Amino acid sequence: MSEQFRAGFVTFVGRPNVGKSTLTNALVGEKVAITSSKPQTTRRAIRGIVHRPDGQLILVDTPGMHRPRTLLGERLNDVVQSTLADVDVMCLCVPANEKLGPGDRFINEQLDQFPKAKKVAIVTKVDVASKSAVAEQLLAVSRLREWATIIPVSALTGVQLDILAAELVALLPESEPLYPRETVTEEDLEARIAELIREAALEGVSDELPHSIAITIDDMVDRDDKELFEIYANLFVERDSQKGIIIGHKGSRLAEVGARARAAIEPLVGKQVFLSLRVKVAKDWQRDAKQLGRLGF
């Protein structure tokens, strides 16, 4: 009776403050939810991956969708369209303790633009509403459209989270796991980011300085106050001449390296990346044991 494994992309939409982030974190079970491999498909912000025996939920971000005010009167732009075009399940989150309003209806209507995605309604924060208020909200939500399912949850107390995950998996297509199973630690993330910066730096010049580059990360800051992930990194070369190659005419090449590295790192951390990249010369670092230690080898 081996059930088929299912995997796919799920997104939570809804007004600000309805509990999307809290729900994501509660489902994923880790604050920083990151994957260790590059997404195979389009670049999109992955908020986290829920690994279950029966399937894999890849929670993706929905740029713009949760800011109805900036979108009112406009159509969703092309970027948002293409980001969301192949999402398998879209979940509209509405809190149990607030009446449905124009913001909720607006976002609900946006979902019409994605006819292929299955639509799920999630009534959040049931811990702060009475049973009858929850029932009333479920009824109100059911009138918005034909939902694949409607599920009341509390991310705070964990009520119904397992049922939500199971129901979402059931709505996904049969598929092999799309991402490796392992959970990713901060150290793994740092190593992965250093590697991506190295790849970006070597692109186009790998013949000239194949093994002469080392990357160290001084600091990584996941800003709570901004949608920004800050990375402070050093790029070590062995000789002054190599420093020139990396930096390029008036810094043009270094700017390209930074842009390439950021583009590669952003899907990994699911946020916009600020990258400070300082080029330094560590003379003959490959031959110097003390230097090697400092460079993390």
Ligand SMILES: Nc1nc2c(ncn2[C@@H]2O[C@H](COP(=O)(O)OP(=O)(O)OP(=O)(O)O)[C@@H](O)[C@H]2O)c(=O)[nH]1
């Ligand atoms: N009581 C209760 N509070 C919750 C629950 N989920 C989220 N909250 C609270 O609701 C507030 C908003 O939660 P977020 O997860 O940041 O909401 P969001 O929808 O991601 O908000 P934006 O990032 O602004 O779009 C926070 O203060 C949470 O602690 C819940 O299940 N129960």
